[in-house]
Amino acid sequence: MTTSIIATALAACVAGSNGYVAHDDSVIVLNDVTVSGQRQREFQMRSSQSTVQVSHDYLQQNFAGSLSQTLEGIPGVKAMSIGSGQSKPTIRGLGFNRMVVSEDGVKHEGQQWGDDHGLEIDQFAVDRAEVIKGPAALQYGSDAIGGVLSLYTNHVPTEPMSGSVQVFGRTNNEQVGLSAKLGGRLGKWFYRISTTLIDYADYRVPTDSIQYYSYWIRLKDGRLRNTAGCERDGNVMIGYAGYRFHTDVRISNSYSKSGFFANAHGLEVRLSDIDYDHSRRDVDLPYQWVNHLKVLSHTSWQGNGVRIDANLAWQNNHREELSEPISHGYMPTPDGTLERRFVKNTLTANIATHIDMSEHHELSVGLNSEYQRNRRSGWGFIIPDFKASSVGLFAMDKYTISESLKLNAGVRVDHANTIINSYNDWYKTPTTDGDSAYMKRSDDVNRHFTSVTWSAGINYATGHWVLKANIGKSFRTPIPKELGADGVNYHIFRYERGNADLNPEESYQMDMGIHWDNDKVFVQVDPYVNYFPNYIYLNPTAQYVEGLQLYHYTQARVLRYGVEAQVTCVINSHWETELKGEYLHARQQSGQKKGYTLPFSTPWSMEAGAKYSFKWHGNSFVGMNAHIVGAQHEIVPPESPTDGHWTLNLSAGKQISLHSYKLNIAMHAENLLNRRYYDHTSYYRLIDVPEPGRNVSIKVGLDF
């Protein structure tokens, strides 16, 4: 089946490229963004890194439920499901603190280390996105190892008043949502306001029971109990856009509340007296809520041959996890339901200047600084209180030898200071001498880290080809959990011990980009090799501490390599086919897990699709694709191997113009055959929860 799909897609492609008469207006439709081959090549010449631009139209037409799911169409980008129908993005298998999500140039600071924390960003406020695959430490500092997901919400309105209203829903978890935007420009001043409201019920999986620890958890109507939730977002922005001077201030607030799967909070199997099955839309214990408040200001000044940009931001991330108080081990039944609370405040100040040294030579120099403070409470301990400050200075040079040959290089120095406060249990644990004590779970730690990173790249265009190469070093400052944890992680049922001696994780990566197109066929191949001399790895040991298996943070040499490839063929003005795939290999080369892969290793995958575009009361399209994922037998404890799977998916879109209004309808149906499969990179794979069954998302939007 899979082979025949690929064969058909390829055959269509070959037939298209050889046998078709070129139309004058022939265009390459990449990611549904209609751009000519020439423009594609120009874009490819802009950066020596593997970057993908995601336009507003793409986000509109490929709506797949959540932003990271929508971006899964890009080879190398995946949405790691973290339960509750939420997901967080990974780039080339790296997520959490090994990639950066930025909004309008400022790094988004939530609790990104956590297993079950979503994006906390209003995805409907996003105008466009850009994905950098590969190291981007020069511009973003710590964490930009796997890549960067840059979201932009700062589009300046051109009309005195314009806006849009969108209603959307998805069948699997009976999600309904509304998003409205209004913006306008009055002379040089502009404003934007938007709001998004989403409500969803428990999500469904194509099974009637889940087996975990050999225990059968029966599901009512195939629903994962208590995974319902809601999201409430609001944004206000005002700004001034002059000829040389631009400034804007944006205040955004994103609130979400979602239940945790009631039968397995974390990885522990639970039964409760709560009657979860009486409603599929309510949220009972255990659940989480997060509020992310962000005040962001961007200012730029454009002179002759010089531009200065300054970003200032304050982010307040407040997160609580509530669950039924239950005694465990030596911990008595706690008072109240507050298991964990984190309040993290982050202040960011970035300034950068771009100077045109000559017509061919552009120099950028910048300073990034960040201060954060995290305070915890609740009866469950995972991370200690901490303060972290960092400052980074960078210089980047771009040299254009000719329109077909460009060079760039840069260097950056970062200094970070992390101060961790010690933490003792609120209950006593018996000690070996027959006494008992409030066990210390985290020591006082004060560490300074210095990192020097660099990058160099080349772009070369010749005929139909664009060739790129980039080599760079990136880094990541160890997070407080990695440095200071020393206690039971009840959430995932293991004993985790930090390592206060960890050094900043370093990563060296070489990327290549090979692009070829002839306005009918578009080919993109991006291979890479990535080496970590000291990857920070949470190693499962053979030892027990207080009844739970000890996981200890260590550093190991890791080699990773992989490739993404994409072939798009425009057969005629109606038909377009596409074949894309990705492969990734990771191997630990030292330490106790030498020879093993890394956790949640991405299996190879491939997607073959065809799209038919037509005009019928406006632009319309129908597309169908088959998504094929290989088996993953490369595992580390405590994972299980995962079989391969394939799904059939359908999407359709329509645009109708009515006077000055524009009506957009987008439909996306996933897993049409309602197949039951597991995603190796899903957090819930560890407790044997299959991926959602058939799911149809529909969005209707009116632009005015």
Place this chain on the structure above:
Amino acid sequence: MMALITASTLSILSCGDSDCDESKDMQKPAISEQGIVANPIDCQVYHRGESILFHYLLTDDIELGSYNIEIHNNFDHHTHSTTAIDCELDAKKTPQHPWVFNRDYNIPDGLRSYEATLEIAIPTDIDTGDYHFMIRLTDKAGWQQIHSVAIKIAE
């Protein structure tokens, strides 16, 4: 095509590092009753002041790690059960002075098979009722096996 060449070249290179023929432990250890009379087993009833004679065979294909015994009450009818057997449970109740037992045990280095025996004394002053007797076992590579036994402690 380019992708295939790159990928295959790289995988050949990495095999050269002797990664491929390295014998990794990819199997979980086992908590077994083979060839022995295992104890405790589901639905057994013990009395306060008696001892539980723990006896299980622990095995692994490469090398055993360590094990842990943990006993906690099941007065709230929660479950970690790893067996299909449902033992008859007493009515739910609030713990007053429940038995909490939690101890880690080493297994001598280099063993693939280990007959674990312990004598665990049941305190005389604990709450009677349903308990879970949890056996956790690791191997050297960090794989873990869990076996849970439901027992009852009577007067």
